[in-house]
Amino acid sequence: MARMKSSTPLRRRFATALVLGAIALWQCGCIHNKLRDGPNGEELLSRLEALATGPAALVLTNLPSYTAECTIALAGDQPVPRQLSARLAVSGGQLRLETVPRKSKSASAEGFGVIWDANGHRGFVFSDALQGYAALSGTVVYTNLQTSAVAAQPGQMAGHAVTRVDMTADGDNGQQLRLQLECATDLGNLPLQIRCGDGPGSYTLTLANVQPGPPAADLFLAPDGFTKFASAAALADELAGRQQNVFGEHSVQGGPPGGVDSVPSMRHDRAGQ
Numbered sequence: 001m002a003r004m005k006s007s008t009p010l011r012r013r014f015a016t017a018l019v020l021g022a023i024a025l026w027q028c029g030c031i032h033n034k035l036r037d038g039p040n041g042e043e044l045l046s047r048l049e050a051l052a053t054g055p056a057a058l059v060l061t062n063l064p065s066y067t068a069e070c071t072i073a074l075a076g077d078q079p080v081p082r083q084l085s086a087r088l089a090v091s092g093g094q095l096r097l098e099t100v101p102r103k104s105k106s107a108s109a110e111g112f113g114v115i116w117d118a119n120g121h122r123g124f125v126f127s128d129a130l131q132g133y134a135a136l137s138g139t140v141v142y143t144n145l146q147t148s149a150v151a152a153q154p155g156q157m158a159g160h161a162v163t164r165v166d167m168t169a170d171g172d173n174g175q176q177l178r179l180q181l182e183c184a185t186d187l188g189n190l191p192l193q194i195r196c197g198d199g200p201g202s203y204t205l206t207l208a209n210v211q212p213g214p215p216a217a218d219l220f221l222a223p224d225g226f227t228k229f230a231s232a233a234a235l236a237d238e239l240a241g242r243q244q245n246v247f248g249e250h251s252v253q254g255g256p257p258g259g260v261d262s263v264p265s266m267r268h269d270r271a272g273q
Contacts, residue, residue: 042240044084044099045112047074049125049232051203052097052114055142055169055177056194061118063190065091065214072099073204081204086113088207089215093119096219101128112239115220125232126223127239133222134229142169142177157192158208160184165191187212 051072070086085100098113111128114136121141126133150164165181181191187210194205222228229235 042236044074045125045127045232045236045239047201047203048072048097048099048112049114049136049139051196051205052095052116053123053136053139054171054196055145055167055179056196056205057095057116057118058142058145058169059167059179059181059191059194060088060095061090061093063090063188063210063212066187066190066210066212067215068207068210070097071206071208073206075202076200089219091214091217091220093117094220096215115222117220124222125235126226127235129242130227130235130238131223131225132227132229132235132238134232134235136232140171140173140175142171144168144170147181154185155182157182157184158210160186160192160210162192163189165189184210 067090068088070088072084072086073081074084075081085102087096087098087100089096094115094117096113096115099111101111112126114123114125116123116136121139122136124133124135145167146169147165147167150166152164155162155164162182162184165183167179167181169177169179171177177196179197180195182193183189183191190207190210192207192210196203196205229238
């Protein structure tokens with residue numbers, strides 16, 4: 001009499017298929033979330049540009065020349081503000097604010113910055129990921145800066161005595177910005193912290209390790225060997241396309257050399273525009 005075959009292997013195969021299906025669904029969900037909630041380089045570039053060319057640039061140049069490390073907290077739709085690390089260099093009214101990208105591949109679009117002449121009201125943005133830069137135009141001009149000291153006990157920040165100052169600035173677009181500053185009295189009232197606005201578009205910039213003295217002059221020139229884009233918007237569009245490529249959505253053809261998978265450090269050998 002023939003024996004009936006055991007159903008155990010069939011059950012095992014069925015269980016394995018269920019597990020693999022669950023893993024696939026989980027991975028799809030993760031990828032979707034990564035695409036939806038992942039770093040938006042285009043938005044970050046726009047936010048950094050607004051910070052570096054706005055009224056913050058006017059008060060950050062209170063000290064003639066220095067370098068500093070920075071932390072930028074960008075408020076958005078999420079409950080916790082997004083934290084960025086950055087470097088700041090100032091000399092004679094010129095400002096360079098450059099983010100320091102994290103080591104993860106998905107954060108490579110964060111390697112960008114703004115170089116701005118607060119006196120001449122001109123400058124450009126650059127992207128390490130794209131090896132490209134573009135001149136800024138159409139930025140908002142802020143005038144009528146009004147400051148008032150806040151009646152409070154002097155505080156301490158990063159080893160410096162600070163006083164609190166409230167400031168308002170009127171833009172030529174009709175917008176008025178309100179800022180709260182924590183100014184170091186021993187550094188020419190340089191703000192060690194700037195809080196600007198409320199809500200999703202607000203930010204907090206905090207300085208640390210301020211080193212008075214002139215930085216290298218070539219830091220304020222166009223990056224040597226970088227491709228010049230027609231506009232900051234064109235650079236942002238290309239950055240968004242490369243970012244989609246990182247997440248595997250599609251491949252972007254053409255564009256300047258230097259994809260997002262290779263993020264070189266900014267060189268100190270610069271050339272003029």
